[in-house]
Amino acid sequence: MAELTARTGRRAHPDAPTPKERLRRRLFHVGGLDITFCCLLIVLFVAGIAMMYSASFATSVAKYGTPHHFFVRQLGAGILGLVVMLFVSKIDYRVLNSIWAWIIYGVAIVLLVITLGYNTLKGNTMKRWIPVPILGQFQPSEVGKFALILILSYLLCIFYPSLQAANGRRAMPNLRGVTKFERAVYSLFGTPTPATIFCGVTAAVIIGLVFLENHLSCTMLLIFLTVAMLWVGNVKGRWFIFGFSVLFVVVMVLYLKPEILQGFAKYGYERIAVFKTKQTVGNTTYWQTEQSLFAIGSGGPFGVGFGNSRQKQLWLPEPQNDFIFAIIVEELGYVGGAIIILLFAALVWRGFVIATKARDYFGALMVIGIMMQVALQVILNIAVVTDTIPNTGIGLPFFSYGGTALVILLAEMGVVLSVSRTCTAEKE
Numbered sequence: 001m002a003e004l005t006a007r008t009g010r011r012a013h014p015d016a017p018t019p020k021e022r023l024r025r026r027l028f029h030v031g032g033l034d035i036t037f038c039c040l041l042i043v044l045f046v047a048g049i050a051m052m053y054s055a056s057f058a059t060s061v062a063k064y065g066t067p068h069h070f071f072v073r074q075l076g077a078g079i080l081g082l083v084v085m086l087f088v089s090k091i092d093y094r095v096l097n098s099i100w101a102w103i104i105y106g107v108a109i110v111l112l113v114i115t116l117g118y119n120t121l122k123g124n125t126m127k128r129w130i131p132v133p134i135l136g137q138f139q140p141s142e143v144g145k146f147a148l149i150l151i152l153s154y155l156l157c158i159f160y161p162s163l164q165a166a167n168g169r170r171a172m173p174n175l176r177g178v179t180k181f182e183r184a185v186y187s188l189f190g191t192p193t194p195a196t197i198f199c200g201v202t203a204a205v206i207i208g209l210v211f212l213e214n215h216l217s218c219t220m221l222l223i224f225l226t227v228a229m230l231w232v233g234n235v236k237g238r239w240f241i242f243g244f245s246v247l248f249v250v251v252m253v254l255y256l257k258p259e260i261l262q263g264f265a266k267y268g269y270e271r272i273a274v275f276k277t278k279q280t281v282g283n284t285t286y287w288q289t290e291q292s293l294f295a296i297g298s299g300g301p302f303g304v305g306f307g308n309s310r311q312k313q314l315w316l317p318e319p320q321n322d323f324i325f326a327i328i329v330e331e332l333g334y335v336g337g338a339i340i341i342l343l344f345a346a347l348v349w350r351g352f353v354i355a356t357k358a359r360d361y362f363g364a365l366m367v368i369g370i371m372m373q374v375a376l377q378v379i380l381n382i383a384v385v386t387d388t389i390p391n392t393g394i395g396l397p398f399f400s401y402g403g404t405a406l407v408i409l410l411a412e413m414g415v416v417l418s419v420s421r422t423c424t425a426e427k428e
Contacts, residue, residue: 048398056320077403081410088414108147217392303333
């Protein structure tokens with residue numbers, strides 16, 4: 001039976017949803033997951049946990065007297081990450097296209113500032129972790145990656161009309177209204193040049209704080225990620241010509257004169273000097289990279305077998321972390337390493353497919369940003385392991401040991417699945 005609504009006095013349709021149902025539909029999707037993306041994700045997750053256990057076995061026994069120390073913690077983080085991923089995948093991603101973008105951005109900045117007050121490694125200049133009772137350590141730069149993607153997606157949506165008009169491209173639909181705050185931002189920075197500068201400055205805050213942690217690898221990743229998102233956001237090409245010109249000059253100067261970094265980034269100076277000379281500089285050696293190359297070279301086409309790596313027997317320092325790909329190639333061979341790379345490539349490709357089917361520009365930008373993060377981390381990690389670039393210390397997604405990185409990464413995968421649910425629901 002139809003009922004009169006208390007506020008309007010109009011007769012409601014018999015099948016009209018109740019206020020609770022409308023709220024539930026707004027927050028949660030009814031569509032299905034992208035099966036291809038899920039399958040690739042599960043394969044990489046399981047392979048990552050298995051290879052991390054194999055790579056960390058000897059180090060775990062030597063340091064903690066048990067082979068399961070790293071494995072138990074990584075598995076626990078993985079299970080938590082999967083729960084978070086499924087929960088996030090059920091939440092409508094468009095909720096993030098609001099004040100929540102600024103809240104997450106602000107939280108990331110606060111955490112990064114707090115991190116600068118800690119030095120969890122005695123005698124080490126790297127400040128990347130916040131000690132957490134019982135749980136161990138928390139790495140805010142992982143939150144910073146997602147915060148950067150989210151805030152740029154949000155801002156590029158605000159400036160979308162002017163950036164699209166400047167490039168003469170067709171607009172995608174905007175599925176929600178514009179708030180007064182967003183109108184004010186657009187009125188102040190809406191033209192292409194101020195919009196680009198505003199996005200760049202907003203990203204530079206996070207990038208600068210990560211750089212102060214002496215985390216050069218993450219700094220490079222965030223710079224590349226910012227450039228990629230601005231490119232997708234239709235920023236004028238002249239900005240990229242200028243940016244790449246400056247970046248090329250900076251890279252060449254640092255490579256030819258790495259001692260410039262000694263005053264404020266000694267860690268970076270040592271890594272570049274070691275990469276150039278392949279010799280010991282201060283307390284930093286070429287040993288880790290050298291053992292990594294030995295592991296890759298001894299793997300051959302089909303490897304020495306799962307669990308049979310020789311370099312992980314305390315020859316390669318911290319094999320469960322940034323250099324885990326060397327153990328993968330040693331145990332599974334060039335063929336196994338190539339399969340892992342192809343799985344990552346397929347995951348990124350499928351993510352881009354989801355982005356092209358997104359209902360709105362915000363969802364497309366977020367998915368592209370997240371998948372670009374995964375692709376860039378894989379490229380940079382393998383480049384370090386193969387001595388293509390200086391040893392910068394960046395993990396391989398799903399494989400390298402690190403609870404914070406795994407949980408945040410799986411949460412980001414949940415955002416991608418949330419967008420895919422909307423695509424599926426629209427088809428249905």
